[in-house]
Amino acid sequence: MVLATRPVSAAFPWAEAWTTVGVTGTNGKSSTTALVAAALGVDGHPVLSATTLGYRLGGREVPTPGDWDAFLALAEEAGRGGCQRAAVELTSQVLARGHAQRWRFDVGVFTNLSEDHLSTHGSWEHYLASKAQLFVHLGPGRTAVLNACDPVCELLDQVIPADVERLWYGAPSRGPFLRTPALAAERVEVSALGTLVRLAPSALARELGGSLEVAMAGEVFAENALAAAGAALAAGIAGADVRAGIAGLAPLPGRFEVVAERPLVIVDYAHAPDALLRVCTAARELARGSRLIVVFGAGGGTFPGKRAPMGAAVSGLADLAIITDDNPRDEDPEEIAEGLLAGARGGGAELRRRPERRRAIAEALGEAGPEDVVLIAGKGHERGQTRCGERRPFSDRDVVLELVSASV
Numbered sequence: 001m002v003l004a005t006r007p008v009s010a011a012f013p014w015a016e017a018w019t020t021v022g023v024t025g026t027n028g029k030s031s032t033t034a035l036v037a038a039a040l041g042v043d044g045h046p047v048l049s050a051t052t053l054g055y056r057l058g059g060r061e062v063p064t065p066g067d068w069d070a071f072l073a074l075a076e077e078a079g080r081g082g083c084q085r086a087a088v089e090l091t092s093q094v095l096a097r098g099h100a101q102r103w104r105f106d107v108g109v110f111t112n113l114s115e116d117h118l119s120t121h122g123s124w125e126h127y128l129a130s131k132a133q134l135f136v137h138l139g140p141g142r143t144a145v146l147n148a149c150d151p152v153c154e155l156l157d158q159v160i161p162a163d164v165e166r167l168w169y170g171a172p173s174r175g176p177f178l179r180t181p182a183l184a185a186e187r188v189e190v191s192a193l194g195t196l197v198r199l200a201p202s203a204l205a206r207e208l209g210g211s212l213e214v215a216m217a218g219e220v221f222a223e224n225a226l227a228a229a230g231a232a233l234a235a236g237i238a239g240a241d242v243r244a245g246i247a248g249l250a251p252l253p254g255r256f257e258v259v260a261e262r263p264l265v266i267v268d269y270a271h272a273p274d275a276l277l278r279v280c281t282a283a284r285e286l287a288r289g290s291r292l293i294v295v296f297g298a299g300g301g302t303f304p305g306k307r308a309p310m311g312a313a314v315s316g317l318a319d320l321a322i323i324t325d326d327n328p329r330d331e332d333p334e335e336i337a338e339g340l341l342a343g344a345r346g347g348g349a350e351l352r353r354r355p356e357r358r359r360a361i362a363e364a365l366g367e368a369g370p371e372d373v374v375l376i377a378g379k380g381h382e383r384g385q386t387r388c389g390e391r392r393p394f395s396d397r398d399v400v401l402e403l404v405s406a407s408v
Helices: 029-041 068-080 092-096 124-136 151-159 203-207 219-234 239-248 273-287 304-315 333-344 357-367 396-407
Strands: 019-024 047-051 054-057 060-062 085-089 107-110 143-147 165-170 183-191 194-199 211-214 257-260 264-268 292-296 320-323 350-353 373-377 384-387 390-393
Touching: 019 029, 019 124, 019 219, 029 047, 029 085, 029 219, 029 239, 047 068, 054 068, 092 124, 107 124, 107 151, 107 219, 124 151, 143 151, 143 219, 165 219, 183 203, 183 219, 183 273, 194 219, 203 219, 211 219, 211 239, 219 239, 219 273, 257 396, 264 273, 264 396, 273 292, 273 304, 273 373, 292 304, 292 357, 304 320, 304 333, 320 333, 320 357, 333 350, 357 373, 357 396
Parallel strands: 019 085, 019 107, 047 085, 107 143, 143 165, 165 183, 264 373, 292 320, 292 373, 320 350
Antiparallel strands: 047 054, 054 060, 183 194, 194 211, 257 264, 384 390
């Protein structure tokens, strides 16, 4: 049945000449997609980029409803202006609805898989099967860019058609290499200003000049940059352009975004155990012996089984963990908090429960000394908070800037 749909036809005659990179996985999709778009467009070609952060065309933000039909309409408009390249973030929900058959993808990127959205899909198997749709519909000679350190990619490798090229990448921070990577990090150097990835020797590493620079801080962005570089090379972009495009991308809103200094205050979208562990690890490294204070919560209506591991991830690295409300939606906030506390109690952090998010952020800033690091996790770029069916304006970033300004 899968073979009968390959290769996927161009959605419209005008889309026949397009080159499109699709990115899926649990964490890092938006950052990787943005890095791909930057690499695809550094030579002056317009690029259509679609992520959960919004749609951009040629680097300019384009307001849209954000659904798949809006993407198709915008792509048609962009095509009339000469655009023939796209980088698209694909959630499991979008893929489960069959959109990998509504647009032809030339390169598919898989970041990683961890337990998230299981309440939406009902099972881990259905979640993975949804992600796999991007890869099983790639045409002959197209490329699947796979994480050599994620065991799930070995399962994907078994179902991807044999005539699809595999490009394996990896960063040791995720674990041992399960496959020999064509592009790998040998050493990663992180500062508050960004991340430098020293590449292990390989043909692709030579093409990229031996290293990649990212203006975002954290080893997770090293992994995202490797995936993006592999995808852009597979799409036919010259190594020098790939490297320049990735280096030139400004930090994304709510993705380990530094919003204040002394103390260093970081806002991040991490809302799952693996993502929290990684951003807390990056923040811990930046603290360099000073305290790490983490403000976090968990959304209502999500997989409850992830909450204890989230608490454990934070408590194992933070000095002070303040558990607050995220987006409770229609769930009891205290039940959500208790799930986080169940995992956090086994770690070394001091634990506090502050339901009101603004108060939690204010308390964290008040506790922090000038050399400390404050990480506010879970909502990232979001500009609202949902409780009991009502969405009210709220931005972690705006709250931090307001409180810091008031204290000067």
